Amino acid sequence: MLREGWQVSEWARGFDAREVVLAAALALLLVLVAYPASLVLLKALPWSNYLDLAADPLARRALLNTLYVGGAVTLLATLLGVVMAFLLTRTDLPLKGVLRALIFLAFITPAYIGAVAWIQLLGRSGYVTTLLVDAFDLSAPPIRLYSLEGLIAIMAIHLYPLVFLAASNALSITDPSLEDAAASSGATKLKVLTTITLPLILPSILSGAALVFIQAIACFGVAAVIALPTGHYVLTTRIYTALGHYDVRMACALSVVLVLLAGASIAVHNTLLRGRRYTIATAESRKPGLIKLGRWRLPIAAVLLLFLMATTVLPLATIVLTSFLKAWGLRPALGNLTLGNYAKMASEGLTARAMRNSLAFAAGGATVAALIGLVVSYISVRTRMPGRKALEFLATMPLAIPGPVLATAMILAWMNPPLRLYNTPWIILVAYVVAFTPYAVRNVSGVIKGMDPALEEMGWMSGASWARTMRDITVPLIGRGLWAGWILVFLMAFREIPISTMLYTQGTETVGVLLFALKSQAGGMEVVSAVAVTVVAITLIGQLLVEKLGMRRAWLL
Amino acid sequence: MRDYLRLELLTKRFGETVAVDGVSLEVGEGELLAVVGPSGCGKTTLLRLIAGLEVPDDGAIHLGGEVLFSKERHIFVPPHRRQVGMVFQNYALWPHMNVFENVAYPLKVRGLGRGEVRREVGKVLSLVRLEGLEGRHPHQLSGGEQQRAALARALVMRPRVLLLDEPLSNLDAHLREEMRFEIKRIQRETGVTIVHVTHDQSEAMAIADRMAVMRRGRLVQTGPPRELYEHPRTEFVARFIGVTNLLPCQIVEADGRKAILLPNGAAVEVRDLDGLSEGTAMLSVRPEDIVLSRDGGGAEGEIEEVVYLGNVVYYRLSGGGVDLRVQAAPGEPFQAGERIYFRIRRATAINRRLSK
Numbered sequence: 001m002l003r004e005g006w007q008v009s010e011w012a013r014g015f016d017a018r019e020v021v022l023a024a025a026l027a028l029l030l031v032l033v034a035y036p037a038s039l040v041l042l043k044a045l046p047w048s049n050y051l052d053l054a055a056d057p058l059a060r061r062a063l064l065n066t067l068y069v070g071g072a073v074t075l076l077a078t079l080l081g082v083v084m085a086f087l088l089t090r091t092d093l094p095l096k097g098v099l100r101a102l103i104f105l106a107f108i109t110p111a112y113i114g115a116v117a118w119i120q121l122l123g124r125s126g127y128v129t130t131l132l133v134d135a136f137d138l139s140a141p142p143i144r145l146y147s148l149e150g151l152i153a154i155m156a157i158h159l160y161p162l163v164f165l166a167a168s169n170a171l172s173i174t175d176p177s178l179e180d181a182a183a184s185s186g187a188t189k190l191k192v193l194t195t196i197t198l199p200l201i202l203p204s205i206l207s208g209a210a211l212v213f214i215q216a217i218a219c220f221g222v223a224a225v226i227a228l229p230t231g232h233y234v235l236t237t238r239i240y241t242a243l244g245h246y247d248v249r250m251a252c253a254l255s256v257v258l259v260l261l262a263g264a265s266i267a268v269h270n271t272l273l274r275g276r277r278y279t280i281a282t283a284e285s286r287k288p289g290l291i292k293l294g295r296w297r298l299p300i301a302a303v304l305l306l307f308l309m310a311t312t313v314l315p316l317a318t319i320v321l322t323s324f325l326k327a328w329g330l331r332p333a334l335g336n337l338t339l340g341n342y343a344k345m346a347s348e349g350l351t352a353r354a355m356r357n358s359l360a361f362a363a364g365g366a367t368v369a370a371l372i373g374l375v376v377s378y379i380s381v382r383t384r385m386p387g388r389k390a391l392e393f394l395a396t397m398p399l400a401i402p403g404p405v406l407a408t409a410m411i412l413a414w415m416n417p418p419l420r421l422y423n424t425p426w427i428i429l430v431a432y433v434v435a436f437t438p439y440a441v442r443n444v445s446g447v448i449k450g451m452d453p454a455l456e457e458m459g460w461m462s463g464a465s466w467a468r469t470m471r472d473i474t475v476p477l478i479g480r481g482l483w484a485g486w487i488l489v490f491l492m493a494f495r496e497i498p499i500s501t502m503l504y505t506q507g508t509e510t511v512g513v514l515l516f517a518l519k520s521q522a523g524g525m526e527v528v529s530a531v532a533v534t535v536v537a538i539t540l541i542g543q544l545l546v547e548k549l550g551m552r553r554a555w556l557l
Numbered sequence: 558m559r560d561y562l563r564l565e566l567l568t569k570r571f572g573e574t575v576a577v578d579g580v581s582l583e584v585g586e587g588e589l590l591a592v593v594g595p596s597g598c599g600k601t602t603l604l605r606l607i608a609g610l611e612v613p614d615d616g617a618i619h620l621g622g623e624v625l626f627s628k629e630r631h632i633f634v635p636p637h638r639r640q641v642g643m644v645f646q647n648y649a650l651w652p653h654m655n656v657f658e659n660v661a662y663p664l665k666v667r668g669l670g671r672g673e674v675r676r677e678v679g680k681v682l683s684l685v686r687l688e689g690l691e692g693r694h695p696h697q698l699s700g701g702e703q704q705r706a707a708l709a710r711a712l713v714m715r716p717r718v719l720l721l722d723e724p725l726s727n728l729d730a731h732l733r734e735e736m737r738f739e740i741k742r743i744q745r746e747t748g749v750t751i752v753h754v755t756h757d758q759s760e761a762m763a764i765a766d767r768m769a770v771m772r773r774g775r776l777v778q779t780g781p782p783r784e785l786y787e788h789p790r791t792e793f794v795a796r797f798i799g800v801t802n803l804l805p806c807q808i809v810e811a812d813g814r815k816a817i818l819l820p821n822g823a824a825v826e827v828r829d830l831d832g833l834s835e836g837t838a839m840l841s842v843r844p845e846d847i848v849l850s851r852d853g854g855g856a857e858g859e860i861e862e863v864v865y866l867g868n869v870v871y872y873r874l875s876g877g878g879v880d881l882r883v884q885a886a887p888g889e890p891f892q893a894g895e896r897i898y899f900r901i902r903r904a905t906a907i908n909r910r911l912s913k
Contacts, residue, residue: 461642462714468637
C-alpha cells in the first residue's frame with residue numbers, strides 16, 4: 001500500500017507493522033529456502049559436472065528410468081482418473097457413494113504403505129505368491145513385483161485420484177447447456193463427448209496429470225523398496241545413494257535435473273489452472289442429465305468395484321491382518337493372532353520414540369508452516385507491497401523440490417558452524433517447515449481470498465490498528481481454514497519418509513524412518529504393519545476433522 | 558463553515574487509469590453531500606481516499622482543521638487514526654460477532670469502560686431503531702436490519718464524517734425508500750457530516766443537501782439538487798440528473814418574445830429561456846416542460862408512443878425533426894398516432910455553443 005519515495009518515519013503511525021512483518025518473513029525465507037537451494041546450485045554449477053553425469057551410466061539410466069516411470073504413471077493415472085470421473089459424474093452408475101469413498105481411501109493411503117502391502121501380497125514370500133506357487137507348483141514367483149513396472153503400477157493406483165478429482169470437479173462445474181447446445185445441433189452422444197465435453201475439461205485433466213507427474217518423479221520410498229532391490233535406479237534413489245557415498249557433486253547435479261523436471265511440470269500445472277475459468281456453470285444452470293448405461297450398468301459397476309477392492313481394500317486388509325499376526329508368514333489362523341505388535345509399537349524404545357518424534361516434528365512443522373503461510377498469503381493476497389512476489393516465490397518454491405533434494409540442501413546448509421543443525425532434531429523440523437510451507441500457503445490463501453476485504457477495512461475504520469484488526473477480525477474469521485491447513489501439513493509431515501530418513505540421527509528417528517528401515521528385516525514386518533495401520537488411522541481421523549471444520553474434503557499430496 | 562472537509566486537487570491512479578483526477582471539493586459541517594456518477598466514475602475511490610483506505614498520488618485532504626493527507630508535506634494519517642465512520646455497500650458486519658459486539662468494537666478499541674460502552678451502544682442502537690436485537694448475529698438479521706447495525710457501528714464513535722458507499726443498493730425498492738428518510742433523520746438528530754456515494758441520482762436528489770457529479774475521475778458540477786436539475790452545466794449532467802431532451806437550436810427574438818428554431822425550421826415559443834439571447838445553443842428541455850395541446854399554438858408533432866403510469870403519462874413525440882420525451886398529467890389522454898401541437902415552457906442552455 002505504501003510506495004517508495006516516502007520516508008518511513010513519516011508513515012510510522014501504524015501501518016509500518018506490515019512492513020516489519022514482510023521484512024521478517026522475507027529474511028526468514030531467504031535463510032530457510034534461498035540459502036540451502038543456492039548451495040545445491042553452487043555445488044552443481046560447474047558444467048563439467050554434467051559431462052560427468054552424462055558419462056555415468058547409472059546416472060543416465062536413473063534419468064531415463066525417472067522419465068519412463070513418470071510418463072507411464074501419468075498416462076495410466078490419467079486414463080483411470082478420467083474414465084472414473086466420467087462414469088461417476090455423468091452416468092447412472094449404481095453405488096456411486098461407495099465407489100467415491102474407495103477412491104478417497106486409495107488416495108489417503110500413503111503409496112509407501114501400499115508398497116509394503118504389495119510386498120506382503122506379491123513379494124517372494126507374499127500371501128498370494130505362496131498361494132500360487134503351492135497351487136501350481138511353480139519354481140519362481142509368478143509376478144515380478146520388484147521392477148520398474150511394479151513401481152509404475154503401485155504409483156498409478158495411488159495417484160489416479162488426483163486426476164479423478166480434477167476431472168470430476170471440472171465435469172460438475174461445466175455448464176451442461178454447452179453440451180445441450182451441441183446435442184440440439186444434431187451431434188451424437190459420442191460426438192458431444194469428444195468435441196465439447198473433453199475439450200472443455202482438458203485443461204483440468206492436464207493440470208491434474210501434471211501433479212501426478214511431479215509426484216511420480218519425486219517419489220522416493222516406493223522406488224527404494226520396489227525398484228532399487230533389483231538395481232533399478234530413479235533420480236531420487238540415485239541422489240540418496242550418491243549422498244550415502246559422499247558424492248555430493250553427483251547428488252547436487254542430479255538434484256538440479258530433478259528440480260528442473262518438477263519445476264517445468266508445476267509451471268504447466270499453474271498455466272493450465274489459470275486458463276480454465278471460462279467453463280464455470282452459473283448457479284442457475286441445471287444439473288447435467290445422466291447418460292444411461294443400459295445393460296452395461298451393472299457389469300461396469302462390478303468391474304470398478306472389483307478394481308477398487310483389489311487396489312485399496314485388499315492391501316489395507318493385508319496390512320491390518322499382518323499387524324495382528326504373531327509373526328509374518330504364519331497362516332492367518334485364530335491361534336496366530338495377537339495384539340502384541342501394537343503393544344510393542346507403543347512400548348519398545350525405538351518405535352515409541354519414533355512415534356513421539358514424528359508427532360512433535362509434524363506438530364511443530366505444521367505450526368510454523370501455518371504461521372508463515374498466514375503471513376505470506378495475507379501479504380500476497382491483500383497488499384500491493386513491493387517484495388510480495390519474491391516472498392510468494394520463496395515460500396512456494398519448495399513444491400518443486402523433491403524430498404531427497406531438500407534433504408541434501410539441508411545437509412549442505414546446516415552441517416557447519418555457526419548454525420550446525422545437522423545431527424540435531426532441529427534440522428528435521430526446519431526441513432519440514434520448508435517442505436510443507438507451500439501447502440500451508442495454498443490452503444490459507446484460498447481462505448483469505450474468500451474473505452471480503454471490507455471486513456478488515458471496517459476494522460481499521462473502527463479505529464483498530466492493522467495488528468489489532470489482524471488479531472480481532474482476520475484471524476478469527478479465517479481460523480477454521482488455518483486449522484484445516486495445519487492438519488493437512490501435520491498429516492503430510494507425520495508420514496513423510498525421505499527427509500527424515502536422510503536427516504535423522506540416533507534419537508531423532510521418525511515414523512518414516514521406522515517404516516523405511518524395518519521393511520526388509522525379518523520379524524519387523526508385523527511391527528511395521530502396526531505402525532502403518534496407525535498412520536492410516538491418524539490420516540483418516542485428520543481428514544474427518546478437516547471436513548468437520550467445514551472445509552471441502554482436502555486431498556493430500 | 559463550508560470547508561469542514563476539504564479535498565484539494567486529489568488524484569489517484571491505478572496503473573494507467575486515473576481513478577480520481579484532480580478533484581477539489583468542500584463539505585460543510587453537518588452537510589450531506591451526495592457524490593453521484595455512473596459506475597467506474599471514481600466516486601467509490603474518492604470515498605476510499607477520504608477514509609484512508611487508499612493512499613492518494615497527489616493533493617491534500619483536510620478534515621476539521623487537521624491535515625489527513627498532504628503530498629507536499631508528506632502526511633498520511635492511516636485509516637484507524639482518522640475517526641471517520643463508514644458503511645460499506647455489503648455492510649461488512651463481522652460474522653463472528655453479534656450486533657452488540659459489532660457496534661461496541663470501535664469503543665472497545667478506544668479503551669472505553671464496560672459501562673460506558675453499554676450506555677453508548679444502547680444510545681446508538683435506539684437512534685437507528687435496532688433495540689432488542691443486540692444478541693443476534695449478522696446472518697440472523699434482515700437486509701434492512703443489517704444496514705441499521707452497520708450504521709450504528711459507524712456512528713457509535715461519533716465520527717467526524719460519515720462515509721456511505723452505496724448503502725441502499727442492496728435493499729429492495731420499498732426498503733430503500735424508507736432508509737432514505739432514515740438517513741435524513743439520523744443526519745438531523747446527530748448533526749453528523751455525511752458523504753454519500755451512489756449511482757442512483759434519484760436517491761441522491763432525495764437526501765442530499767448538495768450533490769457532486771463525477772465523470773471519468775473528474776468533478777463535473779456541484780450544487781444543490783435543484784440547481785443541478787434546473788441548470789445543468791454540461792450535456793452529461795443534464796442527461797444524468799433526471800431525464801431530458803437535448804436540442805441543438807437557434808434562438809430568435811421577435812417583438813420581445815423569444816422562440817427557438819427546431820432543426821426542421823419550425824419555430825417554438827419558449828417562455829423562460831434562462832437568460833439566453835440570440836444565437837445557436839444546445840438546449841436541455843425537461844419532459845415536464847413540454848406542453849401538448851390539440852388546439853393549435855406552437856409546433857406540430859405526432860404522438861409515437863404512450864406509456865401510462867397512473868400518476869403520469871409519458872409520450873414519445875416526433876416533431877420539428879426531432880424525437881421528444883414528454884411528461885404530462887393523465888388528465889388529457891392523447892392516442893398514439895394523433896397529431897398534436899406542442900409548446901416549450903422553459904429550456905436551459907447547456908454550456909456549449911454550437912458552431913454552425
